[in-house]
Amino acid sequence: MSDTQSHNVAFVRETFLPESAPPSTATGPVKWIKDNLFATWANGLLTVAALYLIFLVLSSTMPWIFAGIWNAESLAACREVLDGVSGACFAVLTERWNQLLFGFTYPTDQYWRPTLAFVLLFVAMAPVLFFDLPRKLLIFTGLYPFLAFWLIWGGTILAPLLALAGVVVGYLVYDRLVKNSFAAGFFGGIVAAFVVWYIGGFLISDTANENAMLQAVPSRDLGGFMLNMMLGITCVSLSVPLGIALALGRQSNLPLIKGICVVFIEFIRGVPLITLLFVANVMLAYFFPPGSGVDLFIRVVIMITIFSAAYIAEVIRGGLAALPKGQYEAGDSLGLDYAQSMRLIILPQALKISIPGIVNIAVGLFKDTTLVSVISMFDIVGMIRGPILASTDWNGVYWELFMFASVLFFVVCYGISQYSQWLERRLATDHR
Amino acid sequence: MAEAQMQVSDEVAISIENMNKWYGTFHVLRDIDLTVFRGERIVICGPSGSGKSTLIRCINALEEHQEGRITVDGTLLSSDLKNIDKIRSEVGMCFQHFNLFPHLTILENCTLAPIWVRKTPKKEAEETAMHFLEKVKIPDQALKYPGQLSGGQQQRVAIARSLCMRPRVMLFDEPTSALDPEMIKEVLDTMIELAEEGMTMLCVTHEMGFARQVANRVIFMDQGQIVEQNEPEEFFNNPKSERTQLFLSQILGH
Numbered sequence: 001m002s003d004t005q006s007h008n009v010a011f012v013r014e015t016f017l018p019e020s021a022p023p024s025t026a027t028g029p030v031k032w033i034k035d036n037l038f039a040t041w042a043n044g045l046l047t048v049a050a051l052y053l054i055f056l057v058l059s060s061t062m063p064w065i066f067a068g069i070w071n072a073e074s075l076a077a078c079r080e081v082l083d084g085v086s087g088a089c090f091a092v093l094t095e096r097w098n099q100l101l102f103g104f105t106y107p108t109d110q111y112w113r114p115t116l117a118f119v120l121l122f123v124a125m126a127p128v129l130f131f132d133l134p135r136k137l138l139i140f141t142g143l144y145p146f147l148a149f150w151l152i153w154g155g156t157i158l159a160p161l162l163a164l165a166g167v168v169v170g171y172l173v174y175d176r177l178v179k180n181s182f183a184a185g186f187f188g189g190i191v192a193a194f195v196v197w198y199i200g201g202f203l204i205s206d207t208a209n210e211n212a213m214l215q216a217v218p219s220r221d222l223g224g225f226m227l228n229m230m231l232g233i234t235c236v237s238l239s240v241p242l243g244i245a246l247a248l249g250r251q252s253n254l255p256l257i258k259g260i261c262v263v264f265i266e267f268i269r270g271v272p273l274i275t276l277l278f279v280a281n282v283m284l285a286y287f288f289p290p291g292s293g294v295d296l297f298i299r300v301v302i303m304i305t306i307f308s309a310a311y312i313a314e315v316i317r318g319g320l321a322a323l324p325k326g327q328y329e330a331g332d333s334l335g336l337d338y339a340q341s342m343r344l345i346i347l348p349q350a351l352k353i354s355i356p357g358i359v360n361i362a363v364g365l366f367k368d369t370t371l372v373s374v375i376s377m378f379d380i381v382g383m384i385r386g387p388i389l390a391s392t393d394w395n396g397v398y399w400e401l402f403m404f405a406s407v408l409f410f411v412v413c414y415g416i417s418q419y420s421q422w423l424e425r426r427l428a429t430d431h432r
Numbered sequence: 433m434a435e436a437q438m439q440v441s442d443e444v445a446i447s448i449e450n451m452n453k454w455y456g457t458f459h460v461l462r463d464i465d466l467t468v469f470r471g472e473r474i475v476i477c478g479p480s481g482s483g484k485s486t487l488i489r490c491i492n493a494l495e496e497h498q499e500g501r502i503t504v505d506g507t508l509l510s511s512d513l514k515n516i517d518k519i520r521s522e523v524g525m526c527f528q529h530f531n532l533f534p535h536l537t538i539l540e541n542c543t544l545a546p547i548w549v550r551k552t553p554k555k556e557a558e559e560t561a562m563h564f565l566e567k568v569k570i571p572d573q574a575l576k577y578p579g580q581l582s583g584g585q586q587q588r589v590a591i592a593r594s595l596c597m598r599p600r601v602m603l604f605d606e607p608t609s610a611l612d613p614e615m616i617k618e619v620l621d622t623m624i625e626l627a628e629e630g631m632t633m634l635c636v637t638h639e640m641g642f643a644r645q646v647a648n649r650v651i652f653m654d655q656g657q658i659v660e661q662n663e664p665e666e667f668f669n670n671p672k673s674e675r676t677q678l679f680l681s682q683i684l685g686h
């Protein structure tokens with residue numbers, strides 16, 4: 001071979017070959033199907049089996065869904081219309097959608113308030129989720145919790161204003177003291193906020209709620225998917241900062257702070273959420289001064305928050321541990337103080353690493369909000385199992401109702417998951 | 433070389449007196465006495481594990497010493513956080529593995545400390561950063577991320593980042609030992625330029641060519657002690673201690 005070629009190595013191309021299409025076996029759908037579905041004999045068998053399975057599932061559910069009845073007064077009426085044909089009775093959704101979404105005691109003419117709060121939620125979240133938006137929007141984000149509180153609970157506007165005042169005063173005190181020491185600022189701020197709330201509590205008269213602009217709605221009247229959303233959003237947004245604080249505390253050089261954080265995390269992680277909820281239901285009331293009326297909603301928020309904060313803290317600790325020591329040293333050697341190097345260097349990187357873990361916990365937390373139905377709060381599951389299924393009209397409509405609840409949860413959780421994947425791509429700057 | 437600018441003044445930049453450090457019970461640094469004058473370029477060498485890194489990391493309190501006094505620019509290094517932060521902002525440091533912040537652009541890496549520590553307005557900090565990035569010859573990379581740069585470029589960014597704080601002393605811990613040979617030169621050139629401008633430098637390195645060209649004092653450490661120090665000519669041609677001779681024969685011998 002080498003002999004015959006050696007006298008023939010010089011070569012000059014004189015005519016250029018025209019571009020031609022690849023053979024149809026190397027491209028297009030045929031090739032894709034062959035490569036991906038029928039690559040080997042066993043592969044082909046699995047494909048056929050899977051297709052058959054999909055067919056079975058669809059052929060039994062699709063007719064049921066398409067034959068669904070959307071207009072009927074009760075399950076009995078529904079069955080009458082169906083006349084023996086297998087079909088869904090979605091009429092329960094059109095009849096009771098308001099109860100599923102808002103609970104059965106929220107005043108019907110006030111539904112616009114939680115709806116408005118829900119719409120504004122997107123405005124408030126936008127600058128947090130998409131940091132390319134103008135930073136000024138964060139002012140609205142800061143005001144949103146108080147606005148949403150006022151919209152949903154109604155009553156005197158003085159209450160959210162007092163809450164806001166407490167936070168502002170707390171921040172000002174923190175800002176003043178933090179120059180001396182972080183701990184002084186942190187605890188000083190918290191104490192100041194509580195002082196404002198305590199004093200302010202006397203200034204708001206008991207009758208303030210009666211002639212308020214928005215009709216007051218007590219916490220026990222909240223329910224439905226709205227309650228799940230409220231619990232989910234409040235608890236996620238509180239437990240992330242708390243989790244960060246716990247993770248940093250666990251790394252602290254101060255044995256006392258470290259000890260408190262370790263015990264807290266390990267204890268909370270070792271207890272089932274449902275027990276914590278029962279504690280919230282009955283016991284937590286003893287810790288608050290009698291008559292202070294810390295209502296069940298707040299007690300449940302506290303419990304779910306500390307529960308997920310403990311998990312988030314561990315995820316973030318993993319992120320912190322994954323950072324090379326050199327990052328801390330580079331920050332130190334430039335003269336950044338602890339708070340600065342955490343905020344500007346360590347946490348941005350550690351949180352980025354922790355995003356999948358945090359999202360995992362956030363999604364889990366959101367779904368766990370349905371556990372409150374066991375302590376007789378009427379969230380969407382509580383509504384289904386309680387007032388709706390117990391009514392004579394709709395006793396026996398399980399599939400349709402739980403499917404509806406699943407779809408709602410799926411939409412939210414899938415949204416969170418998509419956002420987190422976008423965020424990870426967006427933050428990928430390391431080009432490893 | 434601008435000899436006039438490389439004059440050493442008799443103003444003391446760093447003074448270390450009787451410094452001792454232990455890791456647990458392990459005595460890493462023993463009775464270190466060292467005075468660095470403003471404008472001095474000191475090269476520290478010695479076998480692995482001899483405590484070179486530990487010594488220069490003590491100077492900006494990345495490591496804590498247990499005995500003795502370290503004074504930087506007249507500020508005594510104590511456990512007082514204010515003093516530590518003050519010293520750190522006056523002392524620049526370059527690491528073997530660069531330690532750039534991977535989530536920030538080159539420009540942001542350089543402006544971070546001036547903006548937050550020195551409270552320089554952003555605009556001004558960016559101008560300063562561009563000035564130093566030009567000096568290390570990579571202004572066109574300013575908007576890239578560290579992961580997109582070569583090792584040599586990253587180390588030069590690290591130098592620029594330190595310079596943006598306008599430090600009075602620069603510490604280098606084996607700045608070239610994680611680099612490929614062709615990148616070593618570009619980093620050394622940057623350091624030589626810095627030396628010519630009169631920067632006070634303490635440099636742990638095994639680049640003996642650099643030591644000969646730039647240093648006005650070479651320090652040899654072994655087992656946590658300063659074994660020998662001298663002017664580079666004397667040090668290389670006529671080492672006094674046996675251990676220095678052995679070390680030099682090992683690194684220059686082949």
Ligand SMILES: Nc1ncnc2c1ncn2[C@@H]1O[C@H](COP(=O)(O)OP(=O)(O)OP(=O)(O)O)[C@@H](O)[C@H]1O
Nearest residue numbers: 455456458460478479480481482483484485486487
């Ligand atoms: N954090 C630590 N804990 C315990 N021992 C340490 C620690 N850091 C370093 N040492 C030990 O202290 C000694 C000096 O370390 P140092 O890093 O200063 O050496 P070096 O001279 O810089 O060596 P090299 O040339 O390999 O960088 C070594 O024996 C090392 O094992």
Ligand SMILES: [Mg+2]
Nearest residue numbers: 484485486606
């Ligand atoms: Mg070293």
